[in-house]
Amino acid sequence: MMFSLARQNFYSEIKKNEAELDLAKAALYIAQEEYDFLEPDVYLGVLDNIAAELRERLPDKQYPLKMIRIINKYLYEDLGFRGNKADYYDPRNSFLNDVLDRRLGIPISLSLLYLEVAKRLNFPMVGIGMPGHFILRPEFENVGIFIDPFEQGNILFEQDCQDILSKLYQQSVILQPEFLHPISKHQFLARILTNLKFIFLNRQLFSKAVATIDRILLLFPENYGEVRDRGLLYYQLNEWGLAIQDLEEYLTQVPNAPDALMIEEFLNQMR
Incomplete structure (x- = not known):
């Protein structure tokens, strides 16, 4: 099977083991199919620069809550990243290069930004793919808190997660333990692609929808x-x-x- 350069890059990245797979690179290879001219290294450099600026602001003792407050202030107040509530289904909200350029995104793409910046600060986090919403959790034992990158990095507790789901589904939702389980990098990428698939379907861009499914099937044959x-x-x-x-x-x-x-x-x- 002949792949485009972007597809070959994506395939090569996802064949790496979980620890070595670079989520930001894989997400940029998804975007590279939309933008032939895209240079992933440029945007990886943007993430590096954001992390470098943040590193200068971190205290000597890096307590999780302090770290989160500092990251939130820089990303959302200083740089102006925000959730695109006005045009949630704009496909650009799902492409990492567009998110970095426009400083607009949806829960999954803003979570990716936050996750990648935190990784560069040695502040490990994991993605939590709740039904209908995406959040993060600091990867520390019994930390008990979650972060909502779509809502300016709000700190959440389990009850807040249940309230979000009840609001989304407009009925009382019981928070199942599996809703808060971390997802794998493959699942993370599939969620980005699934969002794009439904956006393209709604716009009747069937060839683009096929291309998203092709990549989902590379992840989960x-x-x-x-x-x-x-x-x-x-x-x-x-x-x-x-x-x-x-x-x-x-x-x-x-x-x-x-x-x-x-x-x-x-x-x-x-x-």
């Missing part, structure tokens, strides 16, 4: 729901040979799928 979605998109694009291939694979791998009859109908039409 056995996600057969994505294989099905790609097949349906190929159908929309009149790429029936590719559509048949994906939809047949979906039915082979998930023969008892609840939508199996509908998929079989699509296949019969194309055949």
Whole structure:
């Protein structure tokens, strides 16, 4: 299979083990498919510079709460990063280069910024992929707090996380323990791509949606729901040979799928 340079860069990065995989690089390789001219090293340098400026401001004793306050002040007050509430579904909110240039993002991309800056300050954090929202947790035993990079780095406790979910879903939501489990770097990247997929679908940019699914499947080859979605998109694009291939694979791998009859109908039409 022939990959573009951006896709090859992405594939090479995600094949590294969890400890060595560089999230910022992988995210910039996602953006590189949108922007051919993008030079990832330039934006990695921007992250390095932000961390270098912050390092000058850190106290000798780096207590977690102090660290968070200093990072928050610099990112949100001095540099002006903020959540793009006015145009949440602008695809630029998901591309790390755009987030750094425009200082606007959504929960997942602002979390990536925060995570990468914290990493450079030796202040380890992990991503927490709650349903419908993304936050961070300092990686210290029993620290008991979370950070919401979309809301100016607000410090949260478990009750706050439950309140966020109840507000999002407009009903009382019980906070399940797994909602606060850290996610892997592969899951982090898949969440960025899934956001982009739905943005492109809503804008009927089907070829771009296919490209996001291709990369999700590089991360998780056995996600057969994505294989099905790609097949349906190929159908929309009149790429029936590719559509048949994906939809047949979906039915082979998930023969008892609840939508199996509908998929079989699509296949019969194309055949």
